[in-house]
Amino acid sequence: MVDAHQTFVIVGGGLAGAKAAETLRSEGFTGRVILVGDERDRPYERPPLSKGYLLGKEERDSVFVHEPGWYAQADVELHLGQPVVAIDREARSVRLGDGTVIHYDKLLLATGAEPRRLDVPGTDLAGVHHLRRLAHADRLRQVLTALGRDNGHLVIAGAGWIGLEIAAAAREYGAEVTVVEREATPLHAVLGPEVGQMFADLHAEHGVRFHFGASLTEIVGQDGMVLAARTDDGEEHPAHDVLAAIGAAPRTALAEAAGLTLADRAEGGGIAVDASLRTSDPDIFATGDVAALEHPLFGARLRVEHWANALNGGPAAARAMLGRDVTHDRVPYFFSDQYDVGLEYSGWAPPGSYDQVVVRGDAGKREFIAFWLREGRVLAGMNVNVWDVTETVQKLIQSGARPDLNALADPGTPLASLLA
Template sequence: MSSEETFVIVGGGLAGAKIAEELRARDFPGHVVLFGAEEHLPYERPPLSKDYFAGSKRLLDFTVQRGDWYRDHRVELRLGTTITAIDPAAHTVTLPDGSSQHYDKLALATGSTPRTLPIPGADAAGVHVLRTVENSDALLAAIHGDTDHAGWLAIIGAGWIGMEIAANARGRGAGVVIVESAKQPLLGALGEEMGAVFADLHRAHGVDLRTNTSVREIVTHDGRATGILLGDGTTVPADAVLVAVGARPNIELARDAGLAVDDGVLVDASMATSDPDIVAVGDIAEAEHPVLKRHVRVEHWANALNQPATAAATMLGVAATYDRLPYFFTDQYDLGMEYVGLAPPDARVVTRGDVAGREFLAFWVDSDSRVRAGMNVNIWDAGDDIRALISAGSAVDEARLADSGVPLSDVAP
């Protein structure tokens, strides 16, 4: 590597900051430039619906590095700057003012954008999404205003963001109604049986959770949201509305530059795109996974944290493979959970422990009795064993898997 080389990072979140860290940790001597659309130093996003929204963390607590780190490690920060185009042939990225920045290697960490709803009232004041610290601040202000009395929050969508905000809004004294079109919350991630566990949890804490329910429009008065109109004609009043119906990966730059894309930016196990001088990480990366034997794209913190080490190695010409299993976690009320792996749609769920008491393990098992994903709920010493079962790819005895008296290392037929 030459000190004359320039490596550019597009994306000012956790993934982008971690690539900069890794490049310097691996003694890259050249110029590193990081472009971020937000004015803030790169920060982690999970706290926006967890600790930060709950009031137990400040932004500084989940800022990846302080400003002096970038100065001391010679990382040029270009915050408040959205890259508008990539020219792979010229090895340049285009800035909003039309100027360009040369790169020798380029890392894309552009993240995702919350989805909106094509319904009347969706653009009214008082309708919120959650992606930035300002979004979290605005939502909290909307349900509290200038008083100690918390108002009512209507949440459209019972995915992870919606459910975590609901739990923390209840913890702050707000009334919460969640409207979900599916049969259970978290249906796509956990399936019907485990989704019901979270439904029961929220209802036990006073959330008005309405499943199998559609939203016709967001009701407004003088341009401000005052509630939601449901498909059955019922109106639910609210002081604020959160639209939490998922996110779309920001792949436009990659697509317009001619990189191979599908649901995300297609990368191999080294995080390299179809252009050998460009890598992609985080929410946008649809990566070939050596354990799962297919391309996967996962919008979770763990990928943004861990994929950059592989991507930085690839940028430096060092052989590297990203083979960590997908992972995510959540804390809602008194329920703490970790999930690892990726369950196929037709997987069966096998549980061990006290499901009703919310202290159990759950395993997603395929038609060949292989564990494809696992979840520990309020049990904190099982993660490594669950990973080992998934990585082994061997059939298990499902009766032994369900038996808490049998060690997970001893569930083979």
């Protein structure tokens, strides 16, 4: 039985928002829980959009966080297809696009991120795509099916995780794929050049063509359809469709208009939150892709866009809203599947933050663990086709240990022994 003594409003209908609502109920909150999402679909998880669902290996219903009836059973009020357009901090209320005003006692912003747009001529053509929402994945499945059937060409701008996963999916459908990337290797911003080259080799073996050191400058079309993509070095690539995979920007407009403190762009932007996911307003919290967390473990402000951050951040924010003592210090984690390669990455080690990479195992066979270190301390680890080691890798990162480098590189030395 819900009573109206308190109302907690969650803005954002993704995984973080849905898990926050679930946690409020499981932790015994009896007030109103209102979840507002600007999509018409109920909350869903995003990894399948570039993996199993995109490949046709998972059903559409498998992406949703909860069954359709769960929200009514849990007394969670859903407002779908309805954006929040303003926050009134003084009145502690939010205003929806249709003019409805909802009072809140605590507010959680889980507004996520949106794909960055290509700022070049031709982006209004019918064959230019992004992947962020379920509707995008629905459309892209049709596109990849047609490209594979007709031996069509897909040009992908960006060799990050989304770009590479879609490249792999497109090749499995049988499409021709060219990836344009301004850096010298894929995944440069995450893995640096040392490990990024492995992904270039992997995709090249599966027929993907890379054009490194270049950026798209124009998408050429005729009668509203894509014909080719041009790059700043004068090259022209034939294309029937173009996918922009050049990153995502945190959706901070609502927070900014409300006067909440934002993180610097150099820190990834986003809404600045402390270790309990509280913003500069004590009654407003933020989590998921939009939150820039002052991370206790790394001593830096991080904005993490991956599934695990939403999965764990939503519940952490819910507990903080309930007044619990919360320190959200989990090690960042994500996973990826490309062809016959599966991997898990834990930690945070962008280029410039580490001084050494140690490889344990056989990188040539793509069965290894890579570690990024600074002054002997493990900052991050990525296991590639090596399983059941993530917990130990994360403990190495959390402990601040400085393991013997020969032992770290030796597959015969148990990882757990390096924690001592």
